[in-house]
Amino acid sequence: METIRGIVPPYLLRHIAGLEEDRFATAAEAARRALSERPVHGGHAHPSVRPPVVDAELRRKVHDAENGTDLPGRLVRGEGDPATGDVAADEAYDGFGATDALFRQQYGRTSMDDAGLTLLGTVHYGVAYDNAFWDGTQMVFGDGDGEIFGRFTASLSVIGHELTHGLIEYTAGLVYRDQSGALNESIADVFGALVEQHAAGQTADEASWLIGVGLFTDEVEGEALRSMAAPGTAYDDDVLGKDPQPGHMDDFVETTQDNGGVHLNSGIPNKAFHLVATELGGHAWEVAGRIWYETLLGDLSPRATFEQFAQATVAVAENHDAADVVRGAWQAVGVWTNSTSPSSSSG
Amino acid sequence: MDELHQPLLVVRVIRTGGFAGLRRQWEVEATSEDEAQAWWPLVEACPWDATPADNHPDGFVYEVQANDREATLPERQVDGPWRELVDAVVDSAS
Numbered sequence: 290m291e292t293i294r295g296i297v298p299p300y301l302l303r304h305i306a307g308l309e310e311d312r313f314a315t316a317a318e319a320a321r322r323a324l325s326e327r328p329v330h331g332g333h334a335h336p337s338v339r340p341p342v343v344d345a346e347l348r349r350k351v352h353d354a355e356n357g358t359d360l361p362g363r364l365v366r367g368e369g370d371p372a373t374g375d376v377a378a379d380e381a382y383d384g385f386g387a388t389d390a391l392f393r394q395q396y397g398r399t400s401m402d403d404a405g406l407t408l409l410g411t412v413h414y415g416v417a418y419d420n421a422f423w424d425g426t427q428m429v430f431g432d433g434d435g436e437i438f439g440r441f442t443a444s445l446s447v448i449g450h451e452l453t454h455g456l457i458e459y460t461a462g463l464v465y466r467d468q469s470g471a472l473n474e475s476i477a478d479v480f481g482a483l484v485e486q487h488a489a490g491q492t493a494d495e496a497s498w499l500i501g502v503g504l505f506t507d508e509v510e511g512e513a514l515r516s517m518a519a520p521g522t523a524y525d526d527d528v529l530g531k532d533p534q535p536g537h538m539d540d541f542v543e544t545t546q547d548n549g550g551v552h553l554n555s556g557i558p559n560k561a562f563h564l565v566a567t568e569l570g571g572h573a574w575e576v577a578g579r580i581w582y583e584t585l586l587g588d589l590s591p592r593a594t595f596e597q598f599a600q601a602t603v604a605v606a607e608n609h610d611a612a613d614v615v616r617g618a619w620q621a622v623g624v625w626t627n628s629t630s631p632s633s634s635s636g
Numbered sequence: 637m638d639e640l641h642q643p644l645l646v647v648r649v650i651r652t653g654g655f656a657g658l659r660r661q662w663e664v665e666a667t668s669e670d671e672a673q674a675w676w677p678l679v680e681a682c683p684w685d686a687t688p689a690d691n692h693p694d695g696f697v698y699e700v701q702a703n704d705r706e707a708t709l710p711e712r713q714v715d716g717p718w719r720e721l722v723d724a725v726v727d728s729a730s
């Protein structure tokens with residue numbers, strides 16, 4: 290049984306529901322009603338009022354676009370089917386499984402919607418297509434052009450990243466523009482990295498904190514697309530230039546391109562998470578990851594700024610004995626100065 | 637500057653975003669009347685004033701400029717005449 294979904298996507302409903310201007314009042318009310326009636330809902334509802342999950346087994350469907358752009362394409366591997374022998378299709382299938390394992394085993398979540406939604410993916414999208422994306426319904430992976438990029442399923446962190454975009458849509462619904470968009474990007478990187486660390490059993494100290502290892506061909510001077518530990522250092526290449534990510538608010542990039550620099554400024558919250566994880570030590574998904582996950586499920590505005598998100602993580606961290614560490618990390622990346630940092634609320 | 641070598645039409649495509657967040661740029665310059673005549677129908681066919689749709693996460697963002705016209709488009713909106721123009725610029729410039 291497929292999970293029933295309305296025609297209006299949940300992120301749009303959440304966006305409309307959040308509108309406060311009077312002239313949108315009717316639409317906003319209708320959207321709030323639609324959200325509250327949905328069998329599948331985001332994080333704003335309290336966990337205890339969640340309806341019982343009846344059928345929440347892991348279900349995956351991997352399709353092949355056969356170098357076209359029609360989605361989803363031809364089904365090549367459903368849940369429990371044997372390996373196809375096609376590397377990209379099998380990597381997507383296994384990557385969905387590894388991503389599901391992190392969220393299910395560590396956070397008790399059953400799929401992106403927490404109601405067993407089937408994980409849909411398509412490989413071999415387009416011709417020499419240098420990208421992977423989440424289209425609001427499914428994950429899509431290109432083969433790469435063979436000169437700069439190879440296939441986008443080659444990195445588990447990329448698969449985890451795309452699936453996390455789906456999770457964000459079902460929870461905080463962060464608008465994909467400016468600071469809320471950079472948070473959306475960063476959270477996708479955070480859980481992309483955690484999926485990889487969880488699968489490899491790595492601690493925060495053992496992890497590379499790199500996103501997209503193995504995507505570049507040997508022609509490119511660079512080990513990955515992004516570095517959470519040291520934003521701006523993942524590649525430095527004659528053709529591509531240098532990794533432009535900032536790791537501190539002093540270097541925040543103001544731009545209209547890339548939806549307001551969402552793939553650039555994500556380096557700042559990425560670094561904050563890395564600091565929290567390495568400061569706490571051990572497996573990053575256990576405390577640092579849980580704080581970020583619970584923040585996503587909390588009362589976060591779809592247009593949250595870095596500072597609002599930081600405040601929300603500190604509030605969640607109070608329950609995990611980690612508020613000082615989290616507060617210190619956001620200070621270190623310049624989201625707060627010492628004087629603007631919220632004081633501890635535990636006293 | 638020599639009037640003969642002033643480009644009559646410059647079409648530029650700037651692609652940002654995508655999972656990698658890499659910026660790519662392609663550009664064609666039509667310096668002769670014949671060249672410009674070949675490009676104009678492709679330019680004119682595009683709905684320059686249409687409202688841009690929302691982007692999906694990791695979709696490419698295309699900025700298309702043709703002389704004083706300009707449009708910013710999410711990847712999902714680059715189809716039909718936009719796709720023809722963008723592909724023609726990328727193919728000519730590559």
Ligand SMILES: [Zn+2]
Nearest residue numbers: 474477693694
């Ligand atoms: Zn992304």
